[in-house]
Amino acid sequence: MKYVSSRALVALFFLCTLAGTCRGAMDYDQLFRQSSDLMAQGDLDGALTLLKQVPAPAPGEDAGPFVSSRMQAARILASQEETDKALAACQEVLRLFPDNSEARNFVAALKDQLRPKWHTVLADTLRFLPALGRGAMMTLLLVLCTMLVSPLGGLLIALGRISTLRPVSGLCWFIIWFFRGTPLLLQLFFIYYGLPSLGITLSPMTAAVIGLGLNYSAYLGEIIRGAIQSIDHGQMEAAKAIGMSYGQAMRRVIIPQTYKRLMPPVGNEFIALIKDTALVSTIAMVELMRAADQLFNTYFNITALVLAAMIYLVLTTIFTFIFEKIEYRAGIYEQR
Template sequence: MLDFSLVVQYIPFLLQATVITLEVSVLATALGLVLGLIAALMKISKIQPLVWIADFYIWVIRGTPVLVQLFLVYFGLPQLGIQIGPFSSALIALGVNAGAYIAEIYRGGILSVPKGQREAAQSLGMNYFLIMRRIILPQAFRVSIPALGNQAIMMLKDSSLASLVTVSELMMVSQRFAATNFAFIEFYITASVIYLILTTVFTFILNKIEGRLSISDH
């Protein structure tokens, strides 16, 4: 028989772990947004070495499992004398992984902006950085919102991998209590419900943002 009363006394600990899950997800997504923008700008650059570097980064990261990348950061870097804690390792690995995917999202958004707008801005004497900041990137970001939202939701779920490097996030804490109480179904179902609630809230917020942006277009 399933006994969810076992879970009730551990709810405060699960909620604390949920906060850590959100911290990993939000910070890793933020890092991915920054890295993705840099990689996207490098990829569309006319400077060939920058294009090669961006292509190599995207190729390697998208072509290897995120779990391998996480283990390389957490277990591999100390072998080179670089000591990084579990939280930072998870943040770096997940952020770098997300950046490769976000770079392609940004690139698609940037290329979707009509060339005529850039040419018009150039005719007005605007330089490359001003054109990007005021004309290209705002439109590219708006177009990319749905894909970036999906990436943020994926990050929320991928944050569970941080448990494999001893980060006390939701999955790690759920595993610990499940093993202690021999109540695996109860704790894993509870963790699933919490993840479902978080992803539903994220989706609701992203849909609101997308709706407001679409209204502003009109």
């Protein structure tokens, strides 16, 4: 019995030692292989469960499998956007091996992801601003040209509309009817792509100013006509009574009184104009919208679009303030 038991004990010891050592060595290899297989099959959770089974090494023991398992787990977790758990996995390694460079780099990268992205946004902004600025200048140029052209066109159309000469008022009615009744985009296409077939080729800028100018002249024409007709008829009579001609009465008496009434609706139109210039991007003109679109398509970076929106807002805000100032100045004579 004593003999048996001692032999059995020895056998058991060897068995256990053997099994222990063999099982340990075999276990890690097999475990990593299994977890790789599971990952390949897409079972990330299964792979994680396996990796977590690798115990912390005893002092003096080989740390390789433990570190590998935890870092692999951290990578899986990070890919699942479980940043906190990924960090915890790295911390397990760092608690035992504070100098492990792989874990430290990974933690740094994770923390970088967690941090607000303002510095990347800032970098993008600085990268995009020159192109957007050039685009904004084109937009501004286009807006200013149209603002110069369309009130004059609008005034002519308005005076034509109230003219007693039928052909003149008919023509002006037709212009308003056509340019208010068709999409601005279509008008721009016609001027830029359609006119060359009639032998007229225009640069994008010229085509844009003509298209926007005509369209906004039609709208402003109706606004100006309304403002002129809203002036008390007695003003025209008083002007005529001192011997003024119709033209003198319009220029000296009637039209100056329309300025204050014109500013709110005209301001509206011009704010709309600033945004409508974006349509010009469709006729090969690189203005703000087109510049932003190009950046967006090149870098696939939404920052370009956000910046464009902000620049449009800045432009509209500036013009809003200018229009309010003009309106105040135009009506200063009404103050008692």
